[in-house]
Amino acid sequence: MDGMRIAGPTLVALLLLTGCGSTTQGTPEADHSCAPAAGPMTTIDPVAEGEPQLEIPQLPGWNTSDALESPMIRFAMVNTDLISGNFAPNAVVTFENAGSESGDADAVFTQQRELLETQLGATDVSTESGSRCGYPAQIISYTAPAAGEIPERSAKVLCVLSEVDGTTYLSTVTLSSVAPEEATYAADSEAILSGFRVTATP
Incomplete structure (x- = not known):
């Protein structure tokens, strides 16, 4: 898969993480059980001790790609069976340690939306x-503009703000x-999106 064809959502993910640099802790709900998910699940292991474990449904046709792996980008998969307009649908998971200060989840999510609009040029x-x-979450839907060889595309990003042992983390898909x-x-x-899971490690 041409890296340029995946760069669009990667850019979005990096923009989100840029905004997360000063994000702060939201108040999690007490019950952190996860809803049932459809299809086989892939576990994204924590990198550092104390980080939550991430899991994502990996359905038939969605193949793991390690071309984008970095400390921020924890997982990526593409579906070349669904290529349209020379663009393969893809999913990119990012993870950010947002620190331990107090804050408001709504403010964090608003910041993500504003970054998409002002830095990426997202519309709709x-x-x-x-x-x-059981953690605060928000799905942001938008249209991303064309960029070079990358065509205009429709995108959704799920943001989940989790607090584990006094540290706040922002995960995005x-x-x-x-x-x-x-x-x-x-x-x-x-x-x-509905099956993505964030759970505290034992």
Whole structure:
């Protein structure tokens, strides 16, 4: 897979992390059990002691890519079976240690949305707040502009703010496609976003 074809959502992920540099702790809910997920799950192991464990549904056709691995980008997968407009749908997971100061999850998510609009040039932005595994979460939907060989595309990023032993972490999952209404992608992206898990390690 041409790295340029994956760079779009990677840019989004990095923009989000740039905004996370000064993010602060939200108040988690007491029950951190996770909802059932569809399909096989892939575990993303913690890098440092005390980090939460991340899990993501990896459905048929979604192949792991290590081309983007970095301290911030913990996991990526692409589906070349669904290429449209010379762009392969992909999912990128990022992770950030946001420190231990007190703060407001809503403010963190607002910052992410503003970064998408001001730095990426995202349009048609909408948000849906909720929770994942009992932690505050928000899905930001938007249209990302074309950039070089990367076409305009529809994207969604799930942001989850978790607090473990006094430290706050921001995890994101970004999915993008130039054909978001295609049936398989629509179903898979919904399953991936709804099934993403953040759990404290023993």
